[in-house]
Amino acid sequence: MLRTALRPRWLGLLALVVVVMVTFTMLGLWQLNVARDRGRAEAVKAAPKRPVAALNAVVQPQAQFPADGSGRRVTATGRYDAAGQVLVTPRLLHGARGYWVVTPLVVDGTGARLAVVRGFVTEPSAASRPSGTGQVTVTGSLAPAESPNDTGAALPDGQLASVDLAHLVNRWGGQIYNAFVFATAEQPDVTTATAGIVRVPPPPPAGGGLALRNAGYAVQWWVFALFALYMWWRMVRDEHTREQSPARPAPAPQKVRKEVTDV
Numbered sequence: 071m072l073r074t075a076l077r078p079r080w081l082g083l084l085a086l087v088v089v090v091m092v093t094f095t096m097l098g099l100w101q102l103n104v105a106r107d108r109g110r111a112e113a114v115k116a117a118p119k120r121p122v123a124a125l126n127a128v129v130q131p132q133a134q135f136p137a138d139g140s141g142r143r144v145t146a147t148g149r150y151d152a153a154g155q156v157l158v159t160p161r162l163l164h165g166a167r168g169y170w171v172v173t174p175l176v177v178d179g180t181g182a183r184l185a186v187v188r189g190f191v192t193e194p195s196a197a198s199r200p201s202g203t204g205q206v207t208v209t210g211s212l213a214p215a216e217s218p219n220d221t222g223a224a225l226p227d228g229q230l231a232s233v234d235l236a237h238l239v240n241r242w243g244g245q246i247y248n249a250f251v252f253a254t255a256e257q258p259d260v261t262t263a264t265a266g267i268v269r270v271p272p273p274p275p276a277g278g279g280l281a282l283r284n285a286g287y288a289v290q291w292w293v294f295a296l297f298a299l300y301m302w303w304r305m306v307r308d309e310h311t312r313e314q315s316p317a318r319p320a321p322a323p324q325k326v327r328k329e330v331t332d333v
Contacts (some may be wrong), residue, residue: 071306080305080306084302087299094291098292098295100288105284110204122227123144126177128142130180131246132248143211144209147178150200150260151174152201155174155199156230157229167192169192170189171267172244173188175206192266202296209253209254209256235249244277250272
């Protein structure tokens with residue numbers, strides 16, 4: 071069969087099939103990207119519509135970050151530990167370079183610390199600490215821990231290059247939530263009343279799944295690509311089978327019998 075496939079006629083057809091397969095594969099990848107983009111857009115659109123949940127109903131101290139927790143709106147009540155406040159840099163907000171102000175909230179009922187991004191400042195001196203030890207209720211958007219960043223070793227004490235919860239648990243001690251929150255509101259408000267600190271808009275949720283219709287289109291294109299290759303193989307196989315079949319002998323001529331009739 072290999073010798074049949076290597077004939078110029080079949081090699082030319084195979085080249086055409088390869089072009090078709092590459093084209094169909096690229097169309098499938100394009101539809102897959104569309105499916106991801108639309109899935110992400112649907113997740114971003116749906117996130118604000120989800121009800122605000124109690125923090126402990128979504129994630130527990132030391133527990134793994136929930137699969138659907140990114141962008142989830144939560145509320146937690148506790149007291150800020152002003153002494154544990156850190157700055158995360160470099161960060162950008164509306165084109166300005168600066169710092170996230172991250173303060174641990176000691177959550178009522180668990181005593182575990184939750185990292186809260188209270189806002190953004192352009193200068194470290196503007197990052198005032200919460201005054202007093204009064205109770206505060208924080209509402210915000212949940213996010214998973216950021217990856218460690220080695221550049222943080224060159225920063226001054228009290229500054230980090232990422233929201234690295236593994237580093238913060240060593241710094242703060244005790245239990246910690248494997249998540250942090252972009253604060254969107256406080257009751258009472260102890261952040262926006264402070265000059266220089268600006269709220270950080272929560273980022274869009276990570277992931278978001280796939281738009282099923284476009285994912286189905288992607289699978290269809292890939293099936294078409296495989297079908298084109300299959301048809302080429304089938305035609306080569308059929309020709310090879312015909313050539314290998316023994317030739318059938320021609321049928322022997324039939325003798326014509328003459329009947330003699332006596333008159």
